[in-house]
Amino acid sequence: METVAVIDFETTGMSPELGDRATEVAVVIVSDGKISSRYQSLMNTGAYIPPFIEDLTGISNEMIRQAPPAAQVMKELADFVGAAPWVAHNASFDSRFLDAEWSRMGHRREQAFACSMLLARRLYPDSPNHKLGTLVRFLGLPDTARHHRALADAEMTAHLWLRMVSDLKNRQGLDVVTHEFLRALQKVPKAKLPAYIAKFAHAA
DNA sequence: TGCCAGGCCCTCTTTAGGGCCTT
Numbered sequence: 001m002e003t004v005a006v007i008d009f010e011t012t013g014m015s016p017e018l019g020d021r022a023t024e025v026a027v028v029i030v031s032d033g034k035i036s037s038r039y040q041s042l043m044n045t046g047a048y049i050p051p052f053i054e055d056l057t058g059i060s061n062e063m064i065r066q067a068p069p070a071a072q073v074m075k076e077l078a079d080f081v082g083a084a085p086w087v088a089h090n091a092s093f094d095s096r097f098l099d100a101e102w103s104r105m106g107h108r109r110e111q112a113f114a115c116s117m118l119l120a121r122r123l124y125p126d127s128p129n130h131k132l133g134t135l136v137r138f139l140g141l142p143d144t145a146r147h148h149r150a151l152a153d154a155e156m157t158a159h160l161w162l163r164m165v166s167d168l169k170n171r172q173g174l175d176v177v178t179h180e181f182l183r184a185l186q187k188v189p190k191a192k193l194p195a196y197i198a199k200f201a202h203a204a
Numbered sequence: 205t206g207c208c209a210g211g212c213c214c215t216c217t218t219t220a221g222g223g224c225c226t227t
Contacts, residue, residue: 011227015209020227052205053227092211093226117225118212131225148227190213 003031004114004179005084006161008154009097010057012047016100021047023059025073026150027081028158033165035158039080040151042067045101057148071105078107085179089132089157091115114179116160118186122193123164132156139163173201 007027013020026040042059044067054060067073088094091113099109120130127138132153136143141159144152164182168174174181174197181200188196 009227013206013208014227017210018208020208023227050206056205056227088226090211090224090226093209096210097227115212121213121224129224187212 002178003029003036003084004087004161005029005081005111006087006154006158007081007094007098008088008150008157009094010059010148010150011097012049012053014093016097019047020097021045022070022097022101023047023049023053023057023064024150025077026154027077028151028154029081029084030087030158030161033162035155037080038151038155039077040154041073041076043070043073044068045070059149070101074101074105074107078102083111085111086113087116087157087161087179088113089115089153089160090117112179112183114183115186116157116164119164119182120160122185122188122190123167125190132160135160168197172197 005027007025009022010024011020011022022043022045024042026038028035029037042063044064049059049061049064086095095113102109117130120127120135124135124138128134133147136156141156141163144155146152165177168177185196
């Protein structure tokens with residue numbers, strides 16, 4: 001299986017367009033069907049973390065004050081990931097924060113994002129909902145039991161990604177499940193999904 | 205919890221509204 005970089009941000013809020021900043025980032029590299037390496041760091045942007053976000057993530061303003069500068073962390077992240085394509089749960093969120101933080105240091109993202117949430121909505125329509133934690137329980141995946149911290153959520157997303165690739169191969173009969181294929185699959189209308197998958201499945 | 209955004213997706217749709225996801 002090709003290498004992908006699964007990323008998760010903790011932030012001060014929902015919108016970098018409104019001034020929210022990242023507070024923690026984690027990336028796990030998935031290759032050969034397993035997690036092969038990990039990067040995580042708190043990051044100091046100088047931004048204020050509201051109390052309810054402190055409660056949600058356990059990341060406090062005091063912790064951030066002692067964290068390395070955001071530019072240093074983003075540089076380390078870029079070096080760590082290299083040319084691997086991205087994966088995130090609700091990728092529109094993490095991709096906007098990654099692009100915003102990188103743009104501040106003049107760095108531009110080149111690799112595309114695949115979204116585990118859009119794929120899970122298609123592959124597991126019977127899940128009660130498609131929050132990361134719910135999917136982990138629904139599928140019986142390893143639960144890091146520390147939700148809303150970057151590394152724990154990135155690892156859970158990685159296990160979800162591996163499960164989706166495995167299910168497409170073993171249950172749907174696909175021989176090759178690439179990042180590019182899954183990016184296409186996440187955009188296929190749900191009603192057309194069986195026919196789309198059948199086109200690529202090996203002959204019954 | 206802090207009232208904000210963006211994108212997807214469904215439906216009582218497309219000249220729109222609201223729920224789901226992410227912090």
